[in-house]
Amino acid sequence: MNITSLVTGGAGFIGSHVAKELIKLGHNVIVLDDLSGGNKDNVPTEANLYVGSICNEKLINSLFKKYLFTYVYHLAAYAAEGLSHFIRRFNYNNNLIGSINLINASVNYNVKCFVFTSSIAVYGENELPLKEEQYPQPEDPYGIAKYAVEQDLKNAKQLFGLDSIIFRPHNVYGPHQNIGDKYRNVVGIFMNQLLQNKALTIFGDGEQSRAFTYIDDVAPYIANAVNIKEAYNQTFNIGDDTVYTVKQLAEEVSECFNSQTNIQYLEKRDEVEHAYSCHKKFEQVFQPQPYISLKNGLEKMADWVKEHGARTSNSFENIEIEKNLPPSWRN
Template sequence: MTILVTGGAGFIGCNLVRRLQSDGADDVRILDNFSTGFEENLSGVDVEIHRGSILDEEALARAAKGAEAIVHLAARPSVPRSIADPMASHQANATGTLMVLEAARREEAHVVLASSSSVYGANPTLPKNEDLRPMPVSPYAVSKLATEAYALSYQSVYGLTVLPFRFFNVYGPWQRAGHAYAAVVPQFVSQALAGLPLTVHGDGEQSRDFTFVDTVTETLSLAARERISSPDPVNLAFGTRHTLLDVISRLETILGTPLTVEHVEPRAGDVRHSQADQSRLRELVASVTPVDLDTGLAGTVEWMKRLNAPNSGR
C-alpha cells in the first residue's frame, strides 16, 4: 500500500512512518518542508522523502502521485504561534489542508488528518464529546476547525473518504524542547534533566488528556491501512485527565528526585481543562490499547536522556 505522510519529519510524523513500516506498508513517503521537522528524525528509516510545502501545488502533486492513502499531519502548530502570526497559521492549516484534499481527490486517496481538541475552546463541558459546540479561542483552533470542516465537506460533495481526528496533547519520543513553542511534557522533561526549575504557566491545576505518541500512531496506521472513515470528527484520546502538577509529581517519581517549579503568567488562548469522550473512537478502533501516562513518561525520559547524551548521533 502506498501511503503519503505530510509533515512526516515532524514529531508525530516520524513516529508514524516507523509504525507504518512495521505494520507492513510497502511504500511510505513523506512531504515536509523541514520548517519544524528534522531530517535526523528519519535516521534509519527507509522512506521516500519529498522536500516541499503542502502549499506548493507541484511538490504536493509529485508526492501524492499514486498514493492510496494520505495521513495529513503537516501544520503550523502552537496556540501562541498563531496569536503572534494568525495569517501564517491560517495559510498552513486551512489553505494547506484544502490543497491536500485536492491532491487526494485527484488520486482518489483515503485521507486521515489531524484536527485538534483546541476546537472545543471555551466550551466548559467535560468530557469533550464531538457533538459539543466548538468554541475556539485562538487562531490556531479556528484553523483546525476549518481543517476538519473542509475534509468533511469533501467527503459529502466529492465522495472522498476521510477521517478527521481531534488530537489531545500528544507527547513522547522525538518531540523536541528548547524553543519558545515547546509542548509542556518535553519542556518539563528537558528542564528536569538539566536541573532547572520547571516553568508552569498559571497555577498548574489546568488538566489535559495526555496521549502517548505510540497510541496515536497505532490508531493512525490502522485508520489509513483499513481506510476507516467517519461522517463526523473523532476524538483521538482515551478519557484520561491529569493536571500539570500531577505530571510533575510523576516525573519526580520516575527521576527519583524532587523538582522545583517556577510559576509564570498564564498563556493567552490556553483552555483550562481538556478531556476526551472516547466513545466514538472506540467504535472505530476497538483494538487499540492506550499506553498509560507513567509508562509513556518513562519512555519519554529515556529517549530524551539518549538525545542529550554525548555522541548520541542525534
Template sequence: MPLHLVTGGAGFIGSHLTDRLLAAGHDVVVFDNLDGGKRENVPDGAILVVGSIADRKTVDELFAHHAFDSVFHLAAFAAEGISHAVKAHNYEVNVIGSTHLINAALRTKVRYFSYASSVAVYGTGRVPMHEDDHPQPADSYGNAKLTIERELAITAHLQNLPFTALRMHNVYGERQNMADPLRNAVAIFLNQIMRGEPITVYGDGSQLRSFTYVNDIIGCFLDAADNPRHWNRAINVGNQKPCTVLEMAHAVRDAMGVPDHPIHHLAAREEVHAAYTSSELARLLLGGWEDTPLAEGLAATATWAKTHGPVQPRSTLSLETEPDTQPEWYTTATSRTEKP
C-alpha cells in the same frame, strides 16, 4: 503495495505513523519542511521529500511524481497558544496548505484522506468533550483545524474524497521536539530539567489535560483507514484520565529522577482551563487500547530524552503584531531561544 503520503512524517507523531505503515508492509513517502522534524526521525524504507504544504507548486509536483493511495496529513503549525498572534502563518499552513493537499488528492484520485485534527476544535465547554458537542474554538489554531474538518466533510459529500479526522490531544513520547519553546509541555519540561533550568508552569498549574502516550493511539490512523464504514467523521482519540499540568510537572521530575527540581510559576495566560475528551467512540469503532499510565509513559520518554540530551530552544516565529503587545509568557518562553 499501496503507496501512502505522510505529511509531517519527519516530526514526532508522523514518524511513529510512518514506522507503523512500514511495519504493516506499506510504502511511504514522507513530506516535511524539517522546521520541527528531523531527517533522523524518518525510518529506513521511507522516501523523504523536503518541502512545505504551503507551497502549492511543490505539493503539485509531489503528487505528479507519486501515485498515492492515501494521504495521512499530520503537517501543521501547532503552537496553539500563540496562534492568535501569528494568524497569517497559522492560516497559511493549516488552512491554505491543507487545501493544497486536498486539491492535489482530488486531482490524482487519492482513495482516502486521513487528517490529524485536535481537541482544540472544541474550545471551552463540558468535559470530557464528545463528538456530538458543538465545536466552538477558542483560538486561531482550533479554528483552522475545524475549518479543514468542515472542508473535508464538504469535499467528501460533493467530490467523493473519503476522510477521517482524528481529534488528538496532548500527545507525548519519544521523538518530541524538545527545542520548541512554545508547545509540547512534556518535552519542554524534560529539556528544562536537563538544561538545569526550572520547570516553568503558567499560573497555578491547575489546568486540566489528559496526556496521551503516542504508542497508544498511533494505530488509530491505520484502523480508521481500514474501516470504510466509519469514514467521513471526526473521532476523538486520547487518554481519558485527566490530571493537572502541575501534577504532570511533578511526574516529569519523578521520571527524570529529580523529584526536588524547582518549578517556577509564570503569570497565567489566556487558555482553555480544562481540555480532554471522551474516546469511547474510538475504542468502539477502531479497536480498544489500554491507556499507558502517565508515570510509565513518562519513564519511557525520559529514557529517550536522556539519551538524546538537552537542546538549545529555537524558534522561527515572529509575532505579526507590534512588539509592545507581546504577552509576558511569550517573552519568557522565547527569552533563551536562538533563531536558526
C-alpha cells in the same frame, strides 16, 4: 495491492511514528516535511523523504502526479495553540492553506482516503468531557484553522466523493518529540528544562487540567484507520482518559529524572483552563489495547530524552502581533 501513502510531517513527532506503522502494514511511504520542527533522523529508513512545504502547491502537485497516492496522512502543522494568537497569518498559511493544497490534489488525483489529524483545540471551552457531537467553539487561531479543514473535508466528500477520517488527539508525548520548542509540548518542555537543571515553568497556578497520551496509543490506530470502513467520514477523539493538572504532570516528570519538583510560576496566559475528551466512539470502532499509564509512558520518553540530550529552545522569529505577548516569549 500496491499501496503508496503520503505522510506530511513525517519527520516530526506523530508523523514519523505513523510512517513507521504504515511500513509495518506494507505501505510504500513518501514523507513530505519542511524540517522546521522535525528531524531527518526521525524518518524511517524505508520511507522516501522529500524536504519541502505543504504550502508549495507546485511541489504538492508534482508528488501526487508522480506517485498517484492511495492514501494521504496529513500530520504537518505548527501546533502551538497559545502562540497562534500572535502568528495568525503564519498559522493560517501553514495549517489551513497548506491543508487545502493537499485536499485539492487528493480530489484531482483520486486519493481513496484522506486521514487528517485535527485537535481537541476545535472544542474550545465546552462541556467536559469533550464529545464529537458537541458544537466546536475554537478559541485560538490554531483551533479555528483545524476546524476549517474539518469543514472543508466534509464539503469535499459532498461535492467530489473524497473520503476522509478525522482524529482529534490531545497532548501526545513520547520519543521523537521536539523538546526544544518552548511554545508547545509541555512534557518535552519540562524534560528539556530538567536536563539543563532549570526550574519547570508553568503559566498561571498549574491547576489547568489535561489528559496526556503516549504515542503508541495513537500512531498505530491512525495508520490502520483506512482499513476500517466504519471509520470512513467519521471524526474521533483519540487519547487517554486520565486527567492530570499541569502541576501534577510537573511532579510526575520530575520523578522520572529523580529530581525535586522545582516550579517557576509565570504570568497566566490566555488558554482553555480544562480540556479532556471522551473516547467511547473511538473505542467502539477501533477496540484499542489498554492505554499506557502516564508513569510508564513518561519513563519511556525520559529514556529517549536522556540518550539524546537537551536541545536549545529558539525564539519564533516572525511574531506578527506583539500586543499581549507573554513576557517569557519575548526573548
